[in-house]
Amino acid sequence: MPAVQSAPTATLAINGGPKAKPTPYGSGPRFGDEEKRACAEALDQQTLFFASGQKTKQFREAFAARYGIRNCVMCSSGTAAIHIALAACGVKPGDQVITASITDMGTCSAILLCGAVPVFADLDRSNYTIDPKSVEARITPKTTAIVAVHLTGAPCDMDALKAIADKHDLWLIEDCAQSYHTEYKRQLCGTIGDIGCFSLNDFKHISAGDGGMVVTNDEKLAHRAELFADKCYDRRAGADRNPFFTAPNYRINELTSAVALAQLGKLDSIVSRRRRYGDAVHQGFNNIPGIIPQAFVPGARASYWFYMFRIDEKIVGPRAAFVAALNAEGVSATAGYVDRATYLYDVFTKRQGFAGSDFPFSFAPEIQYKPGLCPNAEAIVREVVKIPVSEFFTDEDAQQTIEAIRKVASALRQGGSK
Numbered sequence: 001m002p003a004v005q006s007a008p009t010a011t012l013a014i015n016g017g018p019k020a021k022p023t024p025y026g027s028g029p030r031f032g033d034e035e036k037r038a039c040a041e042a043l044d045q046q047t048l049f050f051a052s053g054q055k056t057k058q059f060r061e062a063f064a065a066r067y068g069i070r071n072c073v074m075c076s077s078g079t080a081a082i083h084i085a086l087a088a089c090g091v092k093p094g095d096q097v098i099t100a101s102i103t104d105m106g107t108c109s110a111i112l113l114c115g116a117v118p119v120f121a122d123l124d125r126s127n128y129t130i131d132p133k134s135v136e137a138r139i140t141p142k143t144t145a146i147v148a149v150h151l152t153g154a155p156c157d158m159d160a161l162k163a164i165a166d167k168h169d170l171w172l173i174e175d176c177a178q179s180y181h182t183e184y185k186r187q188l189c190g191t192i193g194d195i196g197c198f199s200l201n202d203f204k205h206i207s208a209g210d211g212g213m214v215v216t217n218d219e220k221l222a223h224r225a226e227l228f229a230d231k232c233y234d235r236r237a238g239a240d241r242n243p244f245f246t247a248p249n250y251r252i253n254e255l256t257s258a259v260a261l262a263q264l265g266k267l268d269s270i271v272s273r274r275r276r277y278g279d280a281v282h283q284g285f286n287n288i289p290g291i292i293p294q295a296f297v298p299g300a301r302a303s304y305w306f307y308m309f310r311i312d313e314k315i316v317g318p319r320a321a322f323v324a325a326l327n328a329e330g331v332s333a334t335a336g337y338v339d340r341a342t343y344l345y346d347v348f349t350k351r352q353g354f355a356g357s358d359f360p361f362s363f364a365p366e367i368q369y370k371p372g373l374c375p376n377a378e379a380i381v382r383e384v385v386k387i388p389v390s391e392f393f394t395d396e397d398a399q400q401t402i403e404a405i406r407k408v409a410s411a412l413r414q415g416g417s418k
């Protein structure tokens with residue numbers, strides 16, 4: 001069947017034609033009476049301390065039940081969650097931790113704060129998640145953990161990563177900051193490795209301003225996570241409060257947990273609406289010459305924190321012009337997700353883990369951070385177009401977005417003169 005295309009005469013909005021997306025995106029309030037009521041209830045407790053009030057306790061139980069996992073520890077951010085997870089696993093200075101070459105800096109800060117050396121594996125060019133073959137190639141005797149990042153709300157190839165972790169006796173930590181309710185072969189991401197980490201920052205599926213969670217079925221890891229989030233104070237009844245390792249204060253508080261709990265009540269609806277929109281645009285971007293939709297690993301059920309696709313510049317011309325034309329049609333789109341692969345940040349290229357010190361990079365002089373390290377990640381940085389996904393976007397938004405992509409791709413294929 002030939003690809004459906006706009007009439008070749010459609011004039012691009014950037015050249016004065018009518019917009020393919022003339023109506024504004026759907027929007028709505030994220031916070032309402034549920035969050036207000038929960039905050040008032042927290043304040044009425046006359047304590048905001050997580051261990052004294054009910055909100056943190058209720059959230060932990062509700063999130064663990066939702067994920068079918070035994071333990072949920074709350075903390076102050078997604079970055080804190082990953083730091084806590086690594087520390088609970090016993091990752092120590094000089095260890096090497098393998099992670100994705102495109103991720104939030106928080107993933108790397110967590111590794112560096114352990115005194116461990118981040119080692120970047122390349123991504124799969126088409127699904128943008130960590131490539132298990134590259135992970136395995138970067139294992140050394142100093143490797144102790146893998147942090148798998150389910151980027152954009154799409155799962156990594158967890159069977160392959162788990163097999164590698166098992167074979168080499170490595171901890172497998174899942175960074176689920178972008179992937180609430182993401183599924184891999186009917187399992188929830190966050191429950192497949194040893195520990196799953198979540199963020200409640202203001203840009204994620206659910207927000208409490210800031211905050212984070214660590215989930216695990218392992219009681220020992222859960223206990224160490226609790227200690228590490230709270231200055232190594234053991235708050236269990238009758239416990240000896242006698243810190244035996246250095247730990248930061250990464251505590252959550254009752255106000256944050258109150259908002260998180262109210263948001264959790266909306267998560268099913270948020271994810272299902274995002275899926276409806278994301279699946280629609282993903283389908284709609286098929287069969288458009290020059291457009292390469294995001295690929296997913298087998299068994300993936302994405303939860304669409306945002307959506308990325310690639311363009312073939314040989315067919316539709318330069319990405320900047322493509323994005324400018326899309327924007328003129330009324331579609332929110334940006335050229336790329338991040339401006340460089342993570343290992344090209346100065347902290348790595350200048351080997352400045354801490355001010356005035358090359359710790360922890362001094363442990364691994366052989367590890368270089370330089371262009372060319374992960375060719376697929378660098379290609380993804382150059383090639384992808386990012387479009388937003390929101391639970392408030394409508395079916396009409398999806399259809400108009402698809403129409404705009406078709407129109408722009410079609411016009412630019414023909415030389416951009418129209």
Ligand SMILES: *Cc1c(COP(=O)(O)O)cnc(C)c1O
Nearest residue numbers: 077078079104106107177199201
């Ligand atoms: C947001 C994010 C983090 C960090 O979460 P914070 O709550 O901002 O610390 C870590 N990893 C990924 C992939 C993220 O998107």
